[in-house]
Amino acid sequence: MTREHGRVPLVYSEEVADALAEGRPVVALESNVITHGLPYPDNAATARKVEDAVRAGGAIPATICVEGGQIKVGMTDEDVERFASTSGIPKVSSRDLPVVLAQGGLGALTVASSVVAAELAGIPFFSSAGIGGVHRGAEKTMDVSSDLIQFTRSKVAVVCAGAKSILDLNLTMEYLETHCVPVVSYRSDDFPAFYCVSSGIRSPQRLDDEQVIARAVDNHWALGNNSSFLITTPVREEDAIDASEVDAAITGAMAAAERDGVRGNAITKYLMRAVDAATEGRSSRANMSVLVSTAEVGGVWPPPMRGMSGRPPDPSAAPPRSPSAPGRFGVPGKPYPRIPKNQGIAPARVRAVQTSHRVRALSRPGTQRKGRTV
Structure with a gap:
């Protein structure tokens, strides 16, 4: 196929x-x-x-x-x-x-x-x-x-x-x-x-x-x-x-590779062959x-x-969600819930945004702060 x-x-x-x-x-x-x-x-x-x-x-x-x-x-x-x-x-x-x-x-x-x-x-x-x-x-x-x-x-x-x-x-x-x-x-x-x-x-x-x-x-x-x-x-x-036997072979092979100028992609095969020779196959x-x-x-x-594990992917389709996979709030198959304004966690977020606006406003020249000009 x-x-x-x-x-x-x-x-x-x-x-x-x-x-x-x-x-x-x-x-x-x-x-x-x-x-x-x-x-x-x-x-x-x-x-x-x-x-x-x-x-x-x-x-x-x-x-x-x-x-x-x-x-x-x-x-x-x-x-x-x-x-x-x-x-x-x-x-x-x-x-x-x-x-x-x-x-x-x-x-x-x-x-x-x-x-x-x-x-x-x-x-x-x-x-x-x-x-x-x-x-x-x-x-x-x-x-x-x-x-x-x-x-x-x-x-x-x-x-x-x-x-x-x-x-x-x-x-x-x-x-x-x-x-x-x-x-x-x-x-x-x-x-x-x-x-x-x-x-x-x-x-x-x-x-x-x-x-x-x-x-x-x-x-x-x-x-x-x-x-x-x-x-x-x-x-x-x-x-x-045994790890000590392999390490001893690698140490010697590394020195030989440096001497022979073996680098890059060639180094792995060089070292593996050296270990094979040292361990007699x-x-x-x-x-x-x-x-x-x-x-x-x-x-x-x-x-x-x-x-x-499923069918080969369709590149035009959105990634499938497993029926047992958790949604964004950990509920299987359920999307991220919409939170009504000023309910749930919204007030805390609103206060954070208001505080952020207040800080930026106070940083502007000429802003009144407790009876004095900043």
């Missing part, structure tokens, strides 16, 4: 289109992990395992990519195989998305561009192994992942295993706090660090009940926020890598594990939030 959002064409797979039309839960997935993650054929096999994990949780997976000037919402097995075996497919972040769409070629979407596409497609849930963040040394380089920027702009709930260990995780958490992006850890006390169970940083919130998290996400948007909501879940203990296996485990949790979340 093809549908335009403004001038951006969205092409839905039959499975995803049917699920959205019927109000069944759908989880968006990024395609960048296929083209810029593991080597072929492991990348194709892992992509299918991730989609199977979403289905096991009760939701429909929608891996998103760009092809022929269109955003494809839901990749077929043939699409996955082609992207996995084709070299040179560009990594497309949110800033690159308009250009790649205009060029009409292939593009693999990152976390940032995936949440843009998911919101356009009417899919409120997205799952990723790990998000980007503030890079180490950002006080000199200003290197901050576009993932964080996009989280301040897109209304999508993001399930992930925290942020990658190669980042400055303290500054990443500070950034999210500054921009009022909620971070909730599911059945865990700490903010995880990709293939490390814990970053050593206490999570702002721990919630163990899916229904409570579902209500929290709904409340976040009902309160007028237009930003994302992060739900973290750590990698399985048996697949995790265990980090790659952990990478595969965390992709699947986050997808399993991501597939569980949408069912309590079925009212948030």
Whole structure:
């Protein structure tokens, strides 16, 4: 099914289109992990395992990519195989998305561009192994992942295993706090660090009940926020890598990257490969594990939030209000009540306005005040 959002064409797979039309839960997935993650054929096999994990949780997976000037919402097995075996497919972040769409070629979407596409497609849930963040040394380089920027702009709930260990995780958490992006850890006390169970940083919130998290996400948007909501879940203990081992590898790799002049977009892949070499390939296996485990949790979340998953959006229509969503005074389905003049809270407001006028009047030259001219 093809549908335009403004001038951006969205092409839905039959499975995803049917699920959205019927109000069944759908989880968006990024395609960048296929083209810029593991080597072929492991990348194709892992992509299918991730989609199977979403289905096991009760939701429909929608891996998103760009092809022929269109955003494809839901990749077929043939699409996955082609992207996995084709070299040179560009990594497309949110800033690159308009250009790649205009060029009409292939593009693999990152976390940032995936949440843009998911919101356009009417899919409120997205799952990723790990998000980007503030890079180490950002006080000199200003290197901050576009993932964080996009989280301040897109209304999508993001399930992930925290942020990658190669980042400055303290500054990443500070950034999210500054921009009022909620971070909730599911059945865990700490903010995880990709293939490390814990970053050593206490999570702002721990919630163990899916229904409570579902209500929290709904409340976040009902309160007028237009930003994302992060739900973290750590990698399985048996697949995790010790944080001190990873940190030692990163410290050495950072020094080597500085010496070799590796900067910008190239630094992430450089550091990840260094960690993989230092752990003798265990980090790659952990990478595969965390992709699947986050997808399993991501597939569980949408069912309590079925009212948030619906048909592809009509760009000409006003955003729908869920029947259970609170109105502006917290009453389901009821609009902001009209308050008659001089009733309810009106007198207090009138007094405030009168006081304001009086203050401005007294500030004018020549105004009489208690028998003297000001």
